[in-house]
Amino acid sequence: MPHDTIARQRPGSWTPPPGSPERESPQQAILIIRLSTLGDVALASAVIDPLRRRYPHARHVWLVYPEAEPLIAGNRALDAVITIPHSQWGRLLRRGRWLRLAREGRAFIRRLRAERFDLALDLQGLWKSAIWARLAAVPQRIGVAPREGSSMLVNGLVERNPTLATPGGEYDALLWRLGADRVRSRLGIAPTRAAREAAKERLIGAELTRGFIALCPFTKRRPRQWPVEHWAALATRLHEEARLPVVLFGGPRDHAAAARILAAPGGEGIIDWTGATDIGEAAALLARAALVIGVDTSLTHIAAGQGRPTVALFGATRPWRAPVSLPIRVLGQNPAPAPSGPRSSGDGARTSGMQEIAVGEVLTTAHTLLDRRVDGVRSAMERRGA
CATH class of the missing domain: 3.40.50.2000 (Glycogen Phosphorylase B;)
Structure with missing residues (x-):
């Protein structure tokens, strides 16, 4: 499939074509979002090493649910792994602890915004994942095969690779768009x-x-x-x-x-x-x-x-x-x-x-x-x- 049919944009969105200064400029901080599930986080970890090689001096941070965090916590190509305490927040919601939930939510958003991310990659393509890139006030937000209307929360769209030659190869189109190497034979799984x-x-x-x-x-x-x-x-x-x-x-x-x-x-x-x-x-x-x-x-x-x-x-x-x-x-x-x-x-x-x-x-x-x-x-x- 030609690349121009894999990577597409919304009007007015960020689109770094090959050779453009925007594509070649180094990013300072990158937020990778894949919250769940265990198998999908494992497959998505394929992007970690290519992104590190593409942006060697940037700060790379992964946003994930706690249950999947052990799969990538030991990867040295990541500068940090941030977990969303969604189960804890769910309990507060069920118990009617609205004020505490609001305080914790605001504090979490402030933490994300303090990172001053330049680029967010929503590898999950759902509303629950894309919303965090928007709440973190990331200016450049790319969604991979967005669904559930999550395309409204990003300003760049990339399809999944329809021919999956290797585990994690579905993200080859995204890596191509960023000028990074394609997925190799191993994923970025790294226990502590x-x-x-x-x-x-x-x-x-x-x-x-x-x-x-x-x-x-x-x-x-x-x-x-x-x-x-x-x-x-x-x-x-x-x-x-x-x-x-x-x-x-x-x-x-x-x-x-x-x-x-x-x-x-x-x-x-x-x-x-x-x-x-x-x-x-x-x-x-x-x-x-x-x-x-x-x-x-x-x-x-x-x-x-x-x-x-x-x-x-x-x-x-x-x-x-x-x-x-x-x-x-x-x-x-x-x-x-x-x-x-x-x-x-x-x-x-x-x-x-x-x-x-x-x-x-x-x-x-x-x-x-x-x-x-x-x-x-x-x-x-x-x-x-x-």
Whole structure:
């Protein structure tokens, strides 16, 4: 798709064409807005490094909800991460604490305005995200695929990249507009040092420092789920053939679904870490996995975005199509996109192909990635020996 059809403007809006002084001038402070969800914040983190390279001397600040903050809190390319206490404000609203809510809201807005941002990038494209760029009094505000009327709050519009070659590649059009590099193979996921240390201690305690295979099977959306018996059978075969322990990852709300997998024939050998970690430690653990297999869920995005060998089961959706050069394989049919676009969450507009993904197909793909990993380690050792 030509770039002039990807990036468009509203009348009178800020539009830095290639080669213009406005595009080439350095920004002093940049506000990146992606509030939620975990998987989407992980994918959006792809812009962090390209923006730092494009504006090396600017102050880069990310605005996010607290639950997703651990995914990017340790990224040194960010100068600060500001969290919006939306749950706390919601409780004040429900209790009728209007004055306190107003005071806290005004103080938060003053904090944002004190940063004197020059440029705001609304990566979420919703009213609840775009309003913060406006309240922060940022003069240049670009919205990525704005919806819900949020285009009225920005003065620059950019569409998502319709061809997602890599995780996070949907922001290539935005980066092109700013004169930055396109998204590379890894995202900007960076747990804190404390999260990495906690992950290390957990691996030592479980005697998994020599490697493990992570399974990320949980999602609320039924069309994205793979059958319980498939997960149990896959875990048994992987443990027997790859000679690696198999670990189940998920959140606190996934305990019931995890119990069904563990109770299925073959599930008794799986190590269950469902709900045992916060998202920061989970990301740090996945960064140490020999292989990750998961459905279209945040943990799968997090693993792939950290460069881990990943088998993604996207029979109902396909957020990205990874090239062979990356250690990522996407299995499942290619569904027709929903009316709102290829990243739509409207699963009802698609025909799920999850039932057609066979255990044998996943197993063969997993072995291919594991063999590739072993070959890479062997080559590195040979180079060091030479």
